[in-house]
Amino acid sequence: MAKRKATVSISECVACGCCIKVCPRNAIAIPNGVYANIDKELCIGCGKCAKECPASIITLEVTEA
Amino acid sequence: MKEKKKWYDYLWIVSLTYLILGFFNILFAWLGLLCFFIPLLIAAIKGNKAYCNKYCGRGQLFSLVGGRFGLSRKKDIPKWMKSKYFRYGFLIFFFAMFFVMLWNTWLVFDGTRTLSTAVTLLWTFKLPWHWAYHGTLFSDGAAQFAFGFYSVMLTSTVLGFLTMVLFKPRSWCVYCPMGTMTQLICKAKNVTLSQKH
Ligand code: SF4
Ligand code: SF4
Numbered sequence: 731m732a733k734r735k736a737t738v739s740i741s742e743c744v745a746c747g748c749c750i751k752v753c754p755r756n757a758i759a760i761p762n763g764v765y766a767n768i769d770k771e772l773c774i775g776c777g778k779c780a781k782e783c784p785a786s787i788i789t790l791e792v793t794e795a
Numbered sequence: 796m797k798e799k800k801k802w803y804d805y806l807w808i809v810s811l812t813y814l815i816l817g818f819f820n821i822l823f824a825w826l827g828l829l830c831f832f833i834p835l836l837i838a839a840i841k842g843n844k845a846y847c848n849k850y851c852g853r854g855q856l857f858s859l860v861g862g863r864f865g866l867s868r869k870k871d872i873p874k875w876m877k878s879k880y881f882r883y884g885f886l887i888f889f890f891a892m893f894f895v896m897l898w899n900t901w902l903v904f905d906g907t908r909t910l911s912t913a914v915t916l917l918w919t920f921k922l923p924w925h926w927a928y929h930g931t932l933f934s935d936g937a938a939q940f941a942f943g944f945y946s947v948m949l950t951s952t953v954l955g956f957l958t959m960v961l962f963k964p965r966s967w968c969v970y971c972p973m974g975t976m977t978q979l980i981c982k983a984k985n986v987t988l989s990q991k992h
């Protein structure tokens with residue numbers, strides 16, 4: 731079954747970090763203060779970050795494998 | 796599976812206290828300079844947005860009121876509000892207004908103008924605020940700056956609450972001038988970093 735993972739629209743990200751705070755897997759980091767980076771290994775596709783993101787720029791995308 | 800709350804998860808109390816203190820003694824407004832310089836210093840020195848991501852009490856306040864207390868429609872913010880034009884445009888406007896405020900402060904410092912004990916909301920509405928003024932030990936200019944700076948803080952809080960109610964709780968973070976500026980600093984730092992390697 732294809733799994734869905736959170737994907738950030740990097741150019742629109744404001745790096746506020748709201749997504750970090752709600753992720754149950756601690757899969758998100760904003761290492762350089764420019765955009766959020768999601769660790770696809772950790773992400774379980776729960777969608778909490780997408781709901782929280784004030785810019786609504788996180789989508790859940792089907793990834794391979 | 797919620798993580799344990801850290802000390803900095805309570806900084807919203809500081810932000811709230813700040814807003815309340817301004818109703819009692821306007822001179823407390825000076826403390827607001829901290830949430831001006833700390834984020835900039837973190838961005839300039841560390842090259843990250845740890846201030847937004849961890850410490851910003853204002854953001855936490857919006858999460859709390861809009862999220863936990865549910866005072867938000869939780870709708871998507873309109874596309875134009877998250878565009879770079881609007882975000883950078885708002886940053887420029889905000890700073891232009893900030894310099895106007897500094898100029899007015901200067902005029903009081905050098906005695907051209909007398910102290911105006913009003914708080915200006917949304918750069919337009921003058922609210923009488925004399926009841927929070929009990930004199931100053933320093934120049935009248937120091938008090939004028941407090942009124943001006945508190946106006947900036949109150950205006951951004953009102954705008955933030957407005958977009959919190961209309962859109963998602965932390966919609967303010969999309970166009971927050973401090974957030975935009977720290978992100979720009981981080982961008983600039985990363986360009987220089989990648990050129991070094
Ligand atoms: S979808 Fe869930 S697990 Fe994946 S990054 Fe978002 S909050 Fe974390
Ligand atoms: S919540 Fe949205 S805008 Fe904020 S850092 Fe996460 S992805 Fe970026």
Ligand code: SF4
Nearest residue numbers: 847851854968971974
């Ligand atoms: S964007 Fe502004 S309000 Fe939001 S966390 Fe950063 S400094 Fe605070």
